[in-house]
Amino acid sequence: MRRNDSKWSVGFPVLAVILVVLPFIVSEYHVDVIIMLLINVVLVASFRLITTTGGWSLAHIPMMGTGAYATALLTAGLGMPFWLSLPLAGLAAGLVSLMISYPLARTKGFAFFVASFAAGEAFRLCWMRFKVPFGGHKGLTNIPVPELIPGVVGPDFGEAIPYYFLALGVTLVCLAIMYRLDRSRIGDTWKAIDSHEDLAKSVGINVTMYRILAFVIGSFFAGIAGVLLAHRLWAVVPAQFGFVTTLYLLVWVVFGGTRTFSGPIIGVVALTILREFLKPLLEWVPLIFGTIIILTLIFLPGGLEGLPRRLAPLMRFRIVWGEGVEKSPEGMETESSSRGELKEAGV
Amino acid sequence: MAILELKELSKHFGHLVAVNELDLTVEDGEIRGLIGPNGSGKTTTFNLVSGFLTPTKGRVFFQGEEVTGLPAHVVARRGLVRTFQLTALFRELTALQNVIMACHLHTELGLFQQFLRGSGTRQREREMEEKALALLDSMGIADKKDEIAGDLPHGHQRALGIVSALATEPRMLLLDEPVGGMTPAEAKETMDRIKMVRDRGVTVLLVEHDMKTVMTTCEKITCMNFGNKIAEGTPQEISMHQDVIDAYLGGDTEAC
Numbered sequence: 292m293r294r295n296d297s298k299w300s301v302g303f304p305v306l307a308v309i310l311v312v313l314p315f316i317v318s319e320y321h322v323d324v325i326i327m328l329l330i331n332v333v334l335v336a337s338f339r340l341i342t343t344t345g346g347w348s349l350a351h352i353p354m355m356g357t358g359a360y361a362t363a364l365l366t367a368g369l370g371m372p373f374w375l376s377l378p379l380a381g382l383a384a385g386l387v388s389l390m391i392s393y394p395l396a397r398t399k400g401f402a403f404f405v406a407s408f409a410a411g412e413a414f415r416l417c418w419m420r421f422k423v424p425f426g427g428h429k430g431l432t433n434i435p436v437p438e439l440i441p442g443v444v445g446p447d448f449g450e451a452i453p454y455y456f457l458a459l460g461v462t463l464v465c466l467a468i469m470y471r472l473d474r475s476r477i478g479d480t481w482k483a484i485d486s487h488e489d490l491a492k493s494v495g496i497n498v499t500m501y502r503i504l505a506f507v508i509g510s511f512f513a514g515i516a517g518v519l520l521a522h523r524l525w526a527v528v529p530a531q532f533g534f535v536t537t538l539y540l541l542v543w544v545v546f547g548g549t550r551t552f553s554g555p556i557i558g559v560v561a562l563t564i565l566r567e568f569l570k571p572l573l574e575w576v577p578l579i580f581g582t583i584i585i586l587t588l589i590f591l592p593g594g595l596e597g598l599p600r601r602l603a604p605l606m607r608f609r610i611v612w613g614e615g616v617e618k619s620p621e622g623m624e625t626e627s628s629s630r631g632e633l634k635e636a637g638v
Numbered sequence: 639m640a641i642l643e644l645k646e647l648s649k650h651f652g653h654l655v656a657v658n659e660l661d662l663t664v665e666d667g668e669i670r671g672l673i674g675p676n677g678s679g680k681t682t683t684f685n686l687v688s689g690f691l692t693p694t695k696g697r698v699f700f701q702g703e704e705v706t707g708l709p710a711h712v713v714a715r716r717g718l719v720r721t722f723q724l725t726a727l728f729r730e731l732t733a734l735q736n737v738i739m740a741c742h743l744h745t746e747l748g749l750f751q752q753f754l755r756g757s758g759t760r761q762r763e764r765e766m767e768e769k770a771l772a773l774l775d776s777m778g779i780a781d782k783k784d785e786i787a788g789d790l791p792h793g794h795q796r797a798l799g800i801v802s803a804l805a806t807e808p809r810m811l812l813l814d815e816p817v818g819g820m821t822p823a824e825a826k827e828t829m830d831r832i833k834m835v836r837d838r839g840v841t842v843l844l845v846e847h848d849m850k851t852v853m854t855t856c857e858k859i860t861c862m863n864f865g866n867k868i869a870e871g872t873p874q875e876i877s878m879h880q881d882v883i884d885a886y887l888g889g890d891t892e893a894c
Contacts, residue, residue: 471753472753475752475753475755476738476752476763477749477752477753479731479735479738479739480739480742482728482730482731483728483731483735483739485730486727486728486729486730486731487722487726487727487728487729489690489710489722489726490722490726490727490728491728491739492689492690492709492710492711492714493688493710493711493714493719493720493721493722494714494719494739494740494742494802494805494806495711495714495715495719495742495806496711496739496742497709497711498711504749550730
């Protein structure tokens with residue numbers, strides 16, 4: 292396989308220990324920050340899943356909202372237990388995205404950008420206009436605290452630390468599924484479509500179907516993120532899912548890069564940490580984030596994940612990064628020199 | 639036996655007639671060249687046949703079955719595979735992944751099978767990988783299997799392009815400028831490969847500007863100009879055909 296096993300055998304236990312110990316050594320406020328971070332990790336990973344086919348969906352935050360609203364209606368409205376509502380609300384987001392995917396799949400690039408934005412905003416307007424069942428501007432409140440097993444006394448998920456572990460569990464499962472998808476032939480097919488759509492068609496790939504599949508699966512996981520959000524805040528309001536949130540999502544993803552699975556996750560983690568350090572400069576945060584995005588686009592077009600690869604030729608080290616692509620400095624040289632010339636090398 | 643038949647195929651873009659009632663029959667097992675000056679409708683014809691464009695009028699038959707207006711991926715699944723310039727690859731994927739993608743056609747795996755990867759699925763994936771490796775080996779680039787396609791030298795990219803086209807197991811290949819931008823030596827090597835492909839039973843229809851290549855490789859040539867077929871015949875006939883000479887030298891094209 293392409294994965295580098297030695298990197299993981301050291302990395303995983305260390306990461307696991309950090310994730311378990313973390314909530315006990317930081318303040319309750321920071322636990323809440325980390326819970327939001329976990330939710331955003333699911334959000335960016337699912338966003339990246341859609342980008343692997345080449346589409347940057349601006350309907351992603353509204354899809355997260357769909358999941359949040361769905362779980363609010365299912366649990367607070369119909370009294371459904373959390374564990375049933377979790378997948379159902381994800382499915383609701385998937386279903387809604389399926390509805391809008393047919394027209395969206397016919398657009399690409401910039402048109403997809405605009406069309407997905409319009410479609411997402413239409414849903415948000417629905418939540419604002421329809422007081423029944425969506426509660427209008429005030430949204431929906433009294434979303435119940437999840438129970439581990441309904442009717443049995445368990446951990447109080449109304450508290451930050453237990454909810455952290457709940458969110459952590461759901462996040463890890465979501466990431467595992469998305470990672471598996473990314474590495475499956477489905478993931479390869481998505482990347483192939485992004486790489487050369489016409490060529491993909493000419494080898495018999497049903498491009499539209501695979502596009503829709505990515506969009507629906509990505510939206511499903513955005514919906515799951517929405518569920519986690521709703522049950523932490525106990526309320527959903529349409530303003531949460533507005534364009535500003537979408538902008539933050541884009542900043543995280545652009546900053547991290549979308550080439551590798553870990554790129555956007557690195558982006559959201561780094562910027563969340565940065566944001567906490569910038570707390571005293573609250574009103575400056577949008578300006579600073581804006582500057583970061585511009586600097587990223589100019590100096591680091593591939594995002595943070597591209598940094599080691601860009602530095603590698605300078606440092607002349609053998610690098611193992613991201614996808615585990617191993618490339619010696621010699622390999623990099625042949626790449627750059629052979630691209631220019633029409634030299635046949637041993638065919 | 640005719641493998642591909644176009645009947646009065648037309649494509650209009652607004653008032654522009656890109657292809658005008660084209661009749662074309664390609665026999666099973668031949669290498670046919672499609673030539674003509676720029677803008678004569680060759681590439682449009684390719685796009686119409688392969689399903690990338692829908693014809694305004696007319697019909698396309700492949701192996702006796704009508705394929706007019708079918709989506710490109712369906713046409714490809716019937717065995718009529720269109721290639722782009724031979725260096726058109728999935729640049730971000732590895733060489734092996736490129737070939738496996740092209741095997742897609744003939745290994746119908748359900749989405750859940752692809753995700754869950756039970757033992758049967760893994761078995762078929764392994765078979766596919768072996769097949770892909772064998773194909774890479776036949777072009778002498780098996781050792782490059784884990785390299786990112788976009789990072790390969792040009793020569794290897796071309797070889798990979800041919801391997802990918804073969805992996806689709808086509809009955810017929812539509813090649814768009816297979817030797818575009820190549821040196822004469824490279825062009826000859828590529829044409830030899832194309833002949834090899836034909837000898838495996840694959841019919842070839844190619845669009846090419848390089849006259850020398852077309853004249854030496856194709857058994858029969860069709861020449862188009864302004865969307866019309868102006869001549870058809872053996873390379874000798876074509877090279878002496880007055881309309882063809884006029885078309886290329888900018889003579890009085892009203893005559894045809």
